[in-house]
Amino acid sequence: MSATDKPPIPPRRPKASEARLDAIREEAGSSGxxxxxxxxxxxxxxxxxxxxxxxxxxxxxxxxxxxxLKPPTxxxxxxxxxxxxxxxxxxxxxxxxxxxxxxxxxMLRLALWIPLIGAGLCPALLISDLGRPLRFLNMLRVxxxxxxxxxxxxxLSAFGGAAFLAxxxxxxxxxxxxxxxxxxxxxxxEFAAALTGLLLASYTGVLLGATAIPVWHxxxxxxxxxxxxxxxxxxxxxxxxxxxxxxxxxxxxxAAATIETVIGVILELRHTxxxxxxxxxxxxxxxxxxxxxxxxxxxxxxILWHAEANGRRAAATCFLVGAxxxxxxxxxxxRASAHDPQALFQEQQxxx
Amino acid sequence: xxNSVTYPATYHVTKAAFLTDATICIGCKACEVACKEWNEVPxxxxxxxxxxxxxxxxxxxxTWRHVMFLEQPAVAGPQQVDMENPFRWIFLxxxxxxCGNAGCLEACPTGAIVRTHVGSVLVQADVCNGCGxxxxxxxxxxxxxxxxxxxxFKCTFCYDRQNAxxxxxxxxxxxxxxxxxxxxxxxxxxxxxxxAELQLRGYSDAxxxxxxxxxxxxxxxxxxxxxxxxxxxxxxxxxVPTIYLKSAWTSALIAAAVLAAIVCAAFxx
Numbered sequence: 082m083s084a085t086d087k088p089p090i091p092p093r094r095p096k097a098s099e100a101r102l103d104a105i106r107e108e109a110g111s112s113g114x115x116x117x118x119x120x121x122x123x124x125x126x127x128x129x130x131x132x133x134x135x136x137x138x139x140x141x142x143x144x145x146x147x148x149x150l151k152p153p154t155x156x157x158x159x160x161x162x163x164x165x166x167x168x169x170x171x172x173x174x175x176x177x178x179x180x181x182x183x184x185x186x187x188m189l190r191l192a193l194w195i196p197l198i199g200a201g202l203c204p205a206l207l208i209s210d211l212g213r214p215l216r217f218l219n220m221l222r223v224x225x226x227x228x229x230x231x232x233x234x235x236x237l238s239a240f241g242g243a244a245f246l247a248x249x250x251x252x253x254x255x256x257x258x259x260x261x262x263x264x265x266x267x268x269x270x271e272f273a274a275a276l277t278g279l280l281l282a283s284y285t286g287v288l289l290g291a292t293a294i295p296v297w298h299x300x301x302x303x304x305x306x307x308x309x310x311x312x313x314x315x316x317x318x319x320x321x322x323x324x325x326x327x328x329x330x331x332x333x334x335x336a337a338a339t340i341e342t343v344i345g346v347i348l349e350l351r352h353t354x355x356x357x358x359x360x361x362x363x364x365x366x367x368x369x370x371x372x373x374x375x376x377x378x379x380x381x382x383x384i385l386w387h388a389e390a391n392g393r394r395a396a397a398t399c400f401l402v403g404a405x406x407x408x409x410x411x412x413x414x415x416r417a418s419a420h421d422p423q424a425l426f427q428e429q430q431x432x433x
Numbered sequence: 434x435x436n437s438v439t440y441p442a443t444y445h446v447t448k449a450a451f452l453t454d455a456t457i458c459i460g461c462k463a464c465e466v467a468c469k470e471w472n473e474v475p476x477x478x479x480x481x482x483x484x485x486x487x488x489x490x491x492x493x494x495x496t497w498r499h500v501m502f503l504e505q506p507a508v509a510g511p512q513q514v515d516m517e518n519p520f521r522w523i524f525l526x527x528x529x530x531x532c533g534n535a536g537c538l539e540a541c542p543t544g545a546i547v548r549t550h551v552g553s554v555l556v557q558a559d560v561c562n563g564c565g566x567x568x569x570x571x572x573x574x575x576x577x578x579x580x581x582x583x584x585x586f587k588c589t590f591c592y593d594r595q596n597a598x599x600x601x602x603x604x605x606x607x608x609x610x611x612x613x614x615x616x617x618x619x620x621x622x623x624x625x626x627x628x629a630e631l632q633l634r635g636y637s638d639a640x641x642x643x644x645x646x647x648x649x650x651x652x653x654x655x656x657x658x659x660x661x662x663x664x665x666x667x668x669x670x671x672x673v674p675t676i677y678l679k680s681a682w683t684s685a686l687i688a689a690a691v692l693a694a695i696v697c698a699a700f701x702x
Contacts, residue, residue: 097470102605105470109463110608138505138521138638140664145484147491149666150574154565174696182700212563212583216543219562223544227675230566231542279693283685290681291674292569293536298677305685309692332699415569426663429670 143422150293152419153412158206160408163285165206166237167312167404168319169199170282173244175316177275179329180268188325193251195319196244196274203237229288236284240277246270282312289411295355295425296418297411303344304411310340311404314375318397326390334383334396341403342376355424357417364413371410375403438610443598448617449551449590451604451654452624453526455665456631456639458611460486460524464498467606472497472589475579485522491666492527494579497588498603499527503664525656525665526603526612529554529575529588532673533650537587539675540570545585552617552653553590561585572649572671590653617653624655631657648673 143149176192179185208217221238225231250267253259283305290301297304314337317330348359348368358364379400386392418424468474477495482488485502492499507521535554538546545560546567556567556576563583567576576587591601599605604614613620624641631639642656642665649671662669 097473097602099599099605101470102467102602105463105467105606106608109459109461109466109606112461138507138660140503140505140660143663144501144503144666145482145487147484147666148574149668151493151568151571151577153569154578171692171696174693178693178696178700182697184700210565212565212578212585213561216560216562219543219545219560220564222560223542225539225542225544227539227678228542228566229678229681230540230564234542275693279689280685282692283689287678287681287685288566291677292540292566293572293574293672293674294569297569298674301677301681302684305681306688306691309685309688313692313695328702329699332702333696336695336699419569419574422663422666425668429668429672432670 143426146422148420149422149425150419152416153294155412156210157409158210160412161405162203162206162210163308163408163411164311164315164405165199166203166285167282167308168315169196169203169244169312170240170278170280171309171312171316172196172199172319173240173247173271173274173278175320175333176247177271180271184329185325185327188320188327190251190255191320191323191325192316193244193248193271195316196240196278197248200237200241200244204241207237229284229291233281233284233288236277236280240274240281243270243274243277247274279309283309289415292415294415294418295421295428296358296414299351299353299355299428300348303347306340307344307407310337310344311375311407313337314341314379314400315404318401321393321397322401326393331383331387331393334393334400335380338376338380338383338396338400341372341400342380345372345376348372353424354421354427355418357421357424358414362417364410364417367406367410367413371403371406373403374399375407379403438613440600440614444600444614445598446551446595446614446616449531449553449595449653450615450617450620451528451601452613452615452620452627452657453528453654454611454613454627454657455523455525455659456627456636456657457609458500458524458526459609460500460502460522461608462489462500463606463608464526464603464612465489465496465500467602468498468588471591471594471602474586492529492573492575492587494577494582494586497529497586501525501527501665503660505660505664521659523659524611525658526607527656527665528603528654529590530573530649531588531590531653532572532671533652534648534673534675536570536572536649536673536675537567537576537585539673540566542566549590549592551590551592551595553592553595554653555589555592556585556587558584558586570674572668572673620655624657627657631659642667644668644671647671648676 172192172195179189208214220234247270286305286308289297290304317333321330379396383396474495487502489499503523505521531553545557549555561584576585579586600614604612628639628641638660645651647670
C-alpha cells in the first residue's frame with residue numbers, strides 16, 4: 082500500500098460554537114422521534130393528549146444497581162498516613178506526660194523522635210497521594226472549620242512545627258547547651274506537640290466520619306476513638322519493641338487492646354445494610370482479622386505472658402499489624418459502601 | 434420541534450437553575466454531546482452496558498450530563514412502548530445538582546470549589562490539587578477525580594457561557610426543552626405547575642425532585658420525574674456531610690481527653 086492510497090485525514094471536529102450547538106439540536110430533533118400527539122410534551126400540554134396511567138407504576142429499587150456515590154480515590158498512602166500520624170501524635174502525648182512524671186529519659190528521647198519522623202513521613206505520603214502534588218501548598222491557602230481536610234492540614238503543620246521545636250530544645254539540653262528560657266520553650270513545645278498530636282491522631286476519624294459514605298458516617302462517633310486507640314497502642318508497642326518494657330507501656334498496651342476489643346464487638350454487632358462492608362468481602366475479612374489482632378489476640382497474649390519480655394513483644398507486634406491493616410480495611414469498606422446504592426437508600430428511607 | 438419557551442438573545446440570571454423534565458425527554462443525548470463539545474471534556478471510554486440505551490452509566494469527572502433510560506412495567510399511558518412485553522420507557526438527563534448547601538464546596542480544603550455569583554458551584558481547575566475529599570463528600574456522587582489529569586471535575590453550569598449572556602450548552606442543544614434554564618424561583622414554580630398538570634392528566638406518580646427539606650437546602654438543578662427518586666439513583670433524602678461534623682468532633686475531643694487521662698494513669702502506675 083503506497084502512501085497515496087492512505088485514506089484522507091478526516092476533517093477536524095467542528096469547533097464548538099453556537100452554530101454547532103444548533104446543529105446538534107437539529108440533528109437530535111430530526112433523527113430522534115419527538116413525542117407528538119399523545120405525548121407528554123409541554124407544547125401539547127393543553128391539547129387532547131392521552132391520559133396518564135392514573136396509578137403509580139412500580140419502579141425499580143435503584144438504577145440498574147449502579148453506585149450512587151463515588152468511591153474514595155485515595156491510594157495506599159492515605160491509610161498508611163492514618164497509621165503513622167496516629168502513632169506520631171500519641172507519641173507526643175507520651176513524651177509530654179512522661180516528662181511531667183519524670184520517666185526514663187532514654188524513652189522520652191525516643192518518644193520525641195517518633196513524632197518528628199512521623200511529621201516528616203506524613204506530609205510526604207499525603208503529597209504523593211495528591212492528583213497535583215506540586216500544588217500541595219494550596220492546602221494552606223484557606224482555613225476552613227467546616228472542612229475536616231483543611232483542619233487536618235493545619236493540625237499536621239502545627240504538629241510538625243511543635244514536634245520539631247520540642248525535639249530540638251530537648252536535644253540541645255542533652256548536649257549540654259543552655260540558653261535563657263530553653264526549658265520553658267521545651268516545655269511549651271512539648272505541650273503544643275501533645276495537644277496537636279491528640280488532634281492529629283483523632284481528626285482522621287472525623288475526616289472519614291464527615292463524608293457521604295454510609296459506612297463511614299454511621300461510625301463517625303466511633304472512628305475518632307478507634308483511631309486514637311490504635312495510635313496509643315501502636316506507639317506503646319513501638320516503645321516496647323525498642324526495649325522499654327516498663328510498667329507504663331504494659332498499662333498502655335492493656336488499655337489499648339481492651340478498648341479495641343470493645344470497639345470490635347460494637348462493630349461486629351452493627352447489622353444495618355450500611356454496615357455490610359464491615360462483615361463481608363475483602364474489607365470485612367481484613368477488618369475482622371485486623372480487629373482480632375489489635376483487640377482480643379493482643380489482649381490475650383498480653384494477659385498470658387505479661388511477665389515475659391517476648392510475650393509483651395508478641396502482643397505489641399500483633400497490635401501494630403492489626404492497627405495498620407485496620408486502616409486499609411476502613412478505606413476498602415468505604416469503597417464497598419459507595420458501590421452499594423441500597424445502603425444509602427435504606428438509611429435515608431429509615432430517617433424520613 | 435416542540436419548543437414552547439424562547440430565550441432572549443442575551444440572558445443573564447441572578448440565581449441560575451435547571452429544570453430537567455423526564456416526561457419530555459426523548460433520550461437523544463444531544464445534551465451529553467453538546468456538553469462534551471463545548472466544554473472540551475475528554476473521552477472517557479464507552480462500553481455496551483445492556484442497561485437499555487444507557488451506555489454512559491453515571492456522572493463523573495468527564496461526564497457532566499448523563500441521560501438515564503428507565504424501563505418500568507407499565508399498565509397504561511402514552512409513555513408506554515408498544516411491544517410484546519409493554520413497558521414504560523422514561524428518560525432523564527442527570528446533571529450536577531449545584532446544591533444550596535454543597536458537600537463538595539464545604540469539604541474542599543484549598544478553596545478551589547466556590548459559589549459563583551449565579552449560585553452555582555464551580556471547581557476552579559487552576560486551584561484544585563486533587564486531594565479527592567470532594568469526591569467522598571458529594572451526596573449525589575457527581576464530582577470525581579479525572580485520570581491521569583489528577584484534578585477534580587464536574588459540571589460548571591457553563592459558567593463561561595452564562596457570563597457571556599448565553600444559556601448552558603445542554604439547554605441550548607435540547608431539542609424538546611426537557612432541559613430548561615432560567616431563574617431558580619421561576620423554574621421552581623414551573624416545576625410545581627408542571628407536576629400539578631401531569632397529575633391532573635393522570636400521572637399520579639409525577640413529582641419534583643428538589644430536596645428542599647433536607648440539609649442540602651434545595652438544588653439549582655431540579656427534576657420532574659415519574660415514580661420514586663430511587664429508580665433514578667437520586668437519593669430520597671440527601672444530606673450535606675458537614676451535619677456529621679459536630680458529633681464526630683465531640684467524640685474526638687472526648688476520646689482525646691480520655692486518652693490523655695489513660696497516659697497519665699499509666700505513668701502514675
